[in-house]
Amino acid sequence: MSVVQMLKRELNLAEKMTESNELQENASVNKSRCFLELSGVSIDFPTRKGPFRALNNVNLKIAKGEFVSIIGHSGCGKSTVMNIVAGLAQATEGGAILNGKEVNEPGPERAVVFQNHALLPWLTCYQNVELAVKTVFKGKKSKKEMREWIEHNLTLVHMDHAIHKYPSEISGGMKQRVGIARALAMEPSVLLMDEPFGALDALTRAHLQDSVMEIQSDLKNTVIMVTHDVDEAVLLSDKIVMMTNGPSATIGEVLEVDLPRPRNRLALASDERYNQLRSEVLTFLYERQRRPEGT
C-alpha cells in the first residue's frame, strides 16, 4: 500500500472517529466543550525545610481537538502540570478530569512524548512501537492488524525507511519521530509532549514541527505541549498557557491563537497578527515574569 493510500485511509478513520466521538459527546453529560479540566491543582514537594509548593491553584479547561502549549521559564513547573495530566505526578490538591473521569495513574489514553525520546536502546524502532501496540491493543487487534498499525504509524512520521534500525543508529530528530509514532500508536485521547523538540537543532526542529502540524490536522488529536520556545508555541497552538514563575507557580495568562490553519512558517514570519501574538508572549515572559535574580 502506498503512503498516500495509507494517509487517506487514516483520514477517513479519523473522520469517522471524530463523528462517533461527537455523537457520544452530544449524548453525554459533558455538555460544555470542555474535554480535559484541571481544577484547583496544587502540588507540594517535600524538602528538608518542609513542603515546597511548586504549583498553586492551576485551573485550565481544554476542548477536544485543541492544541495547547504551556510556556514559562525553566523551573516554573510547566512539566509538572503535564505530568499531572499524564498521571506520572500526583497533585497534592485538586486534580485533572479527562472525559468525565479523574486521572489517578498513567495510561495509554494520555500518551507521552518524552523530551529525550526515551526509546529503549535495545529495541529497534519497530520493536519500540510494537511494545506499546502489543500491550495497548492486546486482544483487540490481530497480529496482522498490529503489524500494519505499527508500520502505519512509523510511516506517518516518515520513519518507514528505518523501521528495523536501532535508536543508536539514527539521528536525534529521527529518534523523536519514533517517539511520536509510539505515542500516536496508542491512539491517545490526549497527546502529551514534554519539550519534544528541545534537544534538537533548529532545522530539525522546524521539520518536526511541520510534521506535527500535519499529523494534528489529519488526526485532530488533543495535544498539550510543554515548551520554552515562543515561536514554536505561537506556530503550533490554538491556545498558549503562560505560567508565572515559581515557587507557587500558576497560570498567569491564557492567549488564544486565532491564526488560520494550515499555517506556514514562512508566510507567518511577516504576518502582522503572528508577530503581535509573539510579542504578547515575549512581553509576558520577559517583562512581567522576569526571572528572579540569582536563579
Next chain:
Amino acid sequence: MSNKLIGYMETAGLSWMVPMVRLCKGEDAREQATELFNKVGLPLLALLVFLLLWSAGAAQVKTSLGVLPGPVAVWHQATNLYEEHQLQRDKADAFYARQDERNAKKLAANPDAEIKLRDYTGKPTFFDQIGTSLVTVFTGFLLASLIAIPLGVACGLSPKLYGAISPLVQIFKPVSPLAWLPIVTMVVSAVYVSDDPLFQKSFITSAVTVTLCSLWPTLINTAVAVASIDKDWINVGRVIRLSWVTQVFKIAIPASLPMIFTGLRLSLGVGWMVLIAAEMLAQNPGLGKFVWDEFQNGSSDSLGRIMVAVVTIGIIGFLLDWLMTTVQAMLSHQKPAGH
C-alpha cells in the same frame, strides 16, 4: 567487509589484530606499523624483559628442593606434563580396548554372560585437572548467578528490601573463602548423603564455596543497575501500562544488562581465585589439588610443575575474563550485535 571484520575484532577485544587487517587492506603502512609496534611489539618486549629477569633472579634463590626453576625449566616441566597426559591417555585407551576384548570373548562363549564395565582409575593428569577446575568454577558461578541476579533485581526494584539485606551483604562480602570452607565441608558431609553420589563431595564443597564468594559482585551490580534505570524508561512502561512482569523482563532487565554483566565478570574472576584455594583444602581433583599435591610431593621437579600451574591459572583467568568482556560487548546496547 574489512570494516566489519575490524568491528568484530574490536568487540572481541582483539584490537591488536586490527593494524594487520589495515595493512592487508593497503592503508598507510607507516602508521599501521607504528600501531602494530605499540600494540604487539611493546608487550612482547616487556615479556622478554620479564623472562630475562626471571631467569637471572631464579638462579640466585636456593630452596630445599634445589634452585628456583627459571623459564627454561618450567617450559621443560610443561612438556613433561603434556607427555604424561599422553601416556595416561594411551594407557586408558589400552585398558578400555582390553576390557572390550575380554567382554566380547565372554559374550562369544556365553551370550547370557554378565558383562562388567569398569572405569579406568589411573591418576588424573594435569589436563584432566584443568577440566575439573573449569567445570567446578562454572558450576559455582552458575549457582551464584541464579541466586544473585533474581535477588539483585528484586533489591533494585524494592529499596526497602535492598535496605533490609544490605547490611548482611556488607558483612558476608569480605569473608575469605578459607573461612567458609570448613563450614561448607561439614554441611555438605551432613546433608549430601547418598550411596551412589552423582558428584563427589569435594566437588560440591568447592563449588558451593565458589558460589558463596562470587555471589556478591553480581548481586550488588544488579541491584544498583536496576535501581538506577533511566526514569523515562520506567515512565514509558507506566504510560503503556505494562504488567509488572513485562516491566521487569522488557525494561528493567535489558536496561541493566550491561552492568549485570560487569558484575558477572567480576564474579567469575573472584570465583576462579577462590576455586584454587578451595580445591587445595577440599582436595577436589583440580588445579588447586595439583599444586597442593606437588607441594607435598617435594621432588626436584615439584617447583617447576607448580609454576606451570601458576602460569596456567593466570592464562585461564585471563581467558575467562576475555570471554565475559566479549559477551558483554556483544550484549551492550550501544553496539547491538551484528551492526
